[in-house]
Amino acid sequence: MPAQLACFEEKCRATYPITDVIYNCPRCGGLLEAVYDFPQNEVAGWKKLWRERRLSNAPIDQSGVWRYREFIPFLENFDRVVTLREGSTPLLNGPLAARLAGLDSIAFKHQGFNPTGSFKDNGMTCGVAQALQLGRDRVACVSTGNTSASMAAYASAAGLQPVIFLPHGNISFGKLAQALEYGARTLQVDANFDQILALVRQLAEKLGIYLLNSINPFRIEGQKTIMVELMDQRDWKVPDWVVLPGGNLGNASAFGKGLREMLKLGLIDRLPRLAVVQAEGAAPFYDLWHSQDRKNFTPVPDPHTLATAIKIGDPVSWPKALLEVCTSNGTVEKVTEQEISDAKATIGLCGIGCEPASAATLAGVRKLVAAGTIRRDADVVAVLTGNVLKDPDYVYQYHTGVLKMDGKPIHSQYQNEPTVVPYDPAAVEAILRLK
Ligand code: F0G
Numbered sequence: 001m002p003a004q005l006a007c008f009e010e011k012c013r014a015t016y017p018i019t020d021v022i023y024n025c026p027r028c029g030g031l032l033e034a035v036y037d038f039p040q041n042e043v044a045g046w047k048k049l050w051r052e053r054r055l056s057n058a059p060i061d062q063s064g065v066w067r068y069r070e071f072i073p074f075l076e077n078f079d080r081v082v083t084l085r086e087g088s089t090p091l092l093n094g095p096l097a098a099r100l101a102g103l104d105s106i107a108f109k110h111q112g113f114n115p116t117g118s119f120k121d122n123g124m125t126c127g128v129a130q131a132l133q134l135g136r137d138r139v140a141c142v143s144t145g146n147t148s149a150s151m152a153a154y155a156s157a158a159g160l161q162p163v164i165f166l167p168h169g170n171i172s173f174g175k176l177a178q179a180l181e182y183g184a185r186t187l188q189v190d191a192n193f194d195q196i197l198a199l200v201r202q203l204a205e206k207l208g209i210y211l212l213n214s215i216n217p218f219r220i221e222g223q224k225t226i227m228v229e230l231m232d233q234r235d236w237k238v239p240d241w242v243v244l245p246g247g248n249l250g251n252a253s254a255f256g257k258g259l260r261e262m263l264k265l266g267l268i269d270r271l272p273r274l275a276v277v278q279a280e281g282a283a284p285f286y287d288l289w290h291s292q293d294r295k296n297f298t299p300v301p302d303p304h305t306l307a308t309a310i311k312i313g314d315p316v317s318w319p320k321a322l323l324e325v326c327t328s329n330g331t332v333e334k335v336t337e338q339e340i341s342d343a344k345a346t347i348g349l350c351g352i353g354c355e356p357a358s359a360a361t362l363a364g365v366r367k368l369v370a371a372g373t374i375r376r377d378a379d380v381v382a383v384l385t386g387n388v389l390k391d392p393d394y395v396y397q398y399h400t401g402v403l404k405m406d407g408k409p410i411h412s413q414y415q416n417e418p419t420v421v422p423y424d425p426a427a428v429e430a431i432l433r434l435k
Helices: 040-055 066-071 095-101 120-133 146-158 173-181 193-207 217-233 250-264 284-289 318-327 337-349 356-370 392-399 425-433
Strands: 003-007 015-017 032-036 091-093 107-110 138-142 161-167 185-189 241-245 273-279 331-335 380-384
Touching: 032 217, 040 066, 040 217, 066 217, 066 250, 095 337, 095 356, 120 138, 120 146, 120 217, 138 146, 138 193, 146 161, 146 173, 161 173, 161 193, 173 185, 173 392, 185 193, 217 250, 241 250, 241 356, 250 273, 250 318, 273 284, 273 318, 273 356, 284 318, 284 331, 331 337, 331 356, 337 356, 337 392, 356 380
Parallel strands: 107 380, 138 161, 161 185, 241 273, 241 380, 273 331
Antiparallel strands: 003 015, 003 032, 091 107
């Protein structure tokens, strides 16, 4: 059997057919993952094959996920894959951002260049492919915004009905707008992300709706390809650090799994260290990491942050993420709202831009460099998870100096307020003469 579902728990490791509709191990309740018998004798040819596909006009070759399909072989065949040309995102240098962090250089792997503007597209094309393989016609997720935008787009493109659940009043308008535009049935619930996830899991099972939250192992498979593509872009030279924001911790789990599998197959010669960065008001994984024995996970009941994408207090994938951070000799950091906002504006000044959750990476790197954990000359890649236009309210408030967290003002160090000018050439000229 080339692909199976396996319980992630070391003491269980029960396996199930890849087409079972389960999200947790029926035997022990553990998280599930896809496992494969990779054909070791073919791996040597993969790098060349993957490069050659960049010249192809076939949709699945143009996809930065399916281009690497030998690495995620959970489908019977690829006939019904729906791709919006996800992935193929750039690696961008940010000299000004490096200076802020105290590094010689930093590169951003910008997942905001995806079709719906976030890394969720990498996973969603796989989750939807599995929904089609299973013959499901309705898919659901609870989301802080990006998952729902992505699921709505891919489900509609595939002819499935998307049903999304959102924490009412707690997602950015850009993301809500996307879900509506892509035709999702949208339910705004007066509860937080963690509470709604518990509700949706019950209902999905009862109503036979396929669940596409990051607990879905096939989403994780798609997100693994972000790391494969990164290594491919770097001609397989492994960076010292890969830094990413942590919310529900699906991405940390996916990156770690992808990297371990690449190492095992000989595609890379070592693991980069993973640094996961959380917002101070929603940092249960940080607390776990810095706790004595890292065994007791304590959720944050009322998470707080303006980076709404990572406003999650009870991340489901923490056991997987913990394994990955440990295995990679990585670390977990947390950052304040002030630090996130300044880091975000600095990324903007590099001409790059991103949404608040993504900027937590740079803020985290800055702290880790100051603490001596990351060396000044280290080779660092920070993953920007979402596009700057996802949350225009935040941007506008920051640059006009009115951004607040729980009533407390955030100091806009890089404020860039628009100037209102009269319709008068002399007055405009006078303003422009001031540099
Ligand atoms: N960055 C952005 C822009 C996100 O949208 C998310 C998660 C994360 C980082 C954190 O990733 O959950 O894998 O640790 N957004 C989810 C959503 C929860 O519903 O869109 P994670």
